[in-house]
Amino acid sequence: MEWFTNADYWLSRLVFQRGLAVLYGVAFVSSALQFKALIGERGLLPVPRFVASVPFRRAPSIFQWHYSDPFFAVVAWTGAALSAAVAAGAADLVPLWAAMPMWFTLWALYLSIVNVGQTWYAFMWEMLLLEAGFLAIFLGNDEVAPPVLVLGLLIWLLFRLEFGAGLIKLRGDRCWRDLTCLYYHHETQPMPGPLSWFFHHLPRPVHRAEVAANHLAQLGAPLALFAPQPVAGWAAAFIVVTQLWLVASGNFAWLNWLAILLAVSAIDDVRAAHLLPLPKQPPAFGATPAWYAGLVLAVTALVAVLSYWPVRNLFSRRQRMNVSFNPLHLVNTYGAFGSVSRVRYEVVIEGTDEADLTDETQWKEYEFKGKPGDRRRLPPQVAPYHLRLDWLMWFAALSPAYAAEWFVALLVRLLDNDAATLRLLRRNPFPSARPTFLRARLYAYRFTTWPELRRTGTWWHRTLVQDYLPPVTSAETTEPRSPATSRMPH
Structure with missing residues (x-):
């Protein structure tokens, strides 16, 4: 042979x-x-x-x-x-x-x-x-x-x-x-x-x-x-x-x-x-x-x-990306980035440990291991490791529909200071006591220019777009509202 x-x-x-x-x-x-x-x-x-x-x-x-x-x-x-x-x-x-x-x-x-x-x-x-x-x-x-x-x-x-x-x-x-x-x-x-x-x-x-x-x-x-x-x-x-x-x-x-x-x-x-x-x-x-x-x-x-x-x-005009045609995932179809977003959106989750919300409430941000957040942080090298929550947060920023199954549950876990969930994050701003309220806000991020980097030391510039989810406590189950400017991934 x-x-x-x-x-x-x-x-x-x-x-x-x-x-x-x-x-x-x-x-x-x-x-x-x-x-x-x-x-x-x-x-x-x-x-x-x-x-x-x-x-x-x-x-x-x-x-x-x-x-x-x-x-x-x-x-x-x-x-x-x-x-x-x-x-x-x-x-x-x-x-x-x-x-x-x-x-x-x-x-x-x-x-x-x-x-x-x-x-x-x-x-x-x-x-x-x-x-x-x-x-x-x-x-x-x-x-x-x-x-x-x-x-x-x-x-x-x-x-x-x-x-x-x-x-x-x-x-x-x-x-x-x-x-x-x-x-x-x-x-x-x-x-x-x-x-x-x-x-x-x-x-x-x-x-x-x-x-x-x-x-x-x-x-x-x-x-x-x-x-x-x-x-x-x-x-x-x-x-x-x-x-x-x-x-x-x-x-x-x-x-x-x-x-x-x-x-x-x-x-x-x-x-x-x-x-x-x-x-x-x-x-x-x-x-x-x-x-x-x-x-x-x-x-x-x-x-x-x-x-x-x-x-x-x-050869179909309606070509589909990344589909398995059988449950064993044999002989699949692949594809990536059929469309490209022109604006980067990020969901930023913030919390407070204050008992009542006022205009003076101090909000603290949760930081993720891979996805952009802190404007002074250079994006890290992560691959070939896969940060699954960070990736899904990118989809969540494109449209809340992609996070409908899990986003509110994520906030509930953070309100409880759940140890397993917090291990997925880079920094928990409430290490000693649980937060009383959480909210999520949608920002538009862009890379800074060379002059901006030299002047401010920041890799990112961000602009608030709107609230993604209003302040909630663990007893609430409000669904995130769909951003009017969201982009759908393809």
Whole structure:
């Protein structure tokens, strides 16, 4: 079965698998440290309430059979420990029949978390990790050379990720077509990073070149992935460069790093050996077991059948972004930023410990770990870690409809000084006594200019737009009003 494998992609497989295991670890740790406040038994969107109304066939998960906070913690930390072992090479030290269950366990555990995570896990990088993680089960280890069909499925995944994102932009906001979207995007993206201020202040011709390069990376390079080497390798390398640019300019959890790993899988060892300080000689591969070849053929056929729905979506005038067509999150459709906000809105939560509200009431702000708040704070580097509450607060600022399920519950937890919820924040202004009232206000944020930064030392300038939620106590359940100037994400 010489046609079935290709030893020229051994380094690429090694980098992809070890890197994927690291990202699995980040995802599991992110879940372990944040779940209690978000989806725990007393969380904002509790898992027990969710599984009571959603059957197993729609959301397969081990938590459908049993849920408790300690059990979830065991699952998440077990996933993190297994990820660390695989990243260290454990799956290459055991027989193939033992390595595949390791990868399957990682996939099944994280699938169980995502399928009960509700809106906190409704991000494209969740389904992308699951789809890539499923294919990794069948990619083999040091016993066999990389199977050509699975390498092809990884390229097919990268193609859908990039090409889908490119098409959604061309069909969406006009600024992508006139090359002006990055006049705004670095400032209005969900989670700016420490270099985003500097990217925003690049000359406008550079911004236009950024958009043009993005179109080439998402609409041209993906087509070249199916060409023979070295064309496919250089196309993948170009995608890697553009993804590193995105890593530098913002925080998108592990999305960009996973895209890089997928692109690496399309680079053969001849080119990879020049770029990576890795062993130059592959191990002595054995013959491909018949049972393994049969599994690879079956998975390839499955992906071919399931590809019907993403392909139909790609060529639809009403293309949808980031949709799973099955509860296992296999063969999904992807896309990002079909429209770009021109103004950045932020919800600022404030509290007071005064017994009565007057015009002289002193309000103190809660600070989040990642999202903009303090105007003097440079946006932090967060990715590949994922701050789920911070991300959802960005959506909440675009429209209260995105926070209808959890925002009031968040305020109730803050009024109670709930320890698990406060661990999601950077600073609690009421460490010794609970606040008596909370309110939320909507601000328009913009990056300061160079003269403003030198004069004031602030990275952000903000202007009050309106109240988002009037003062409330723990006994009240007022819903936030919809800002008249809100922008809806696409």
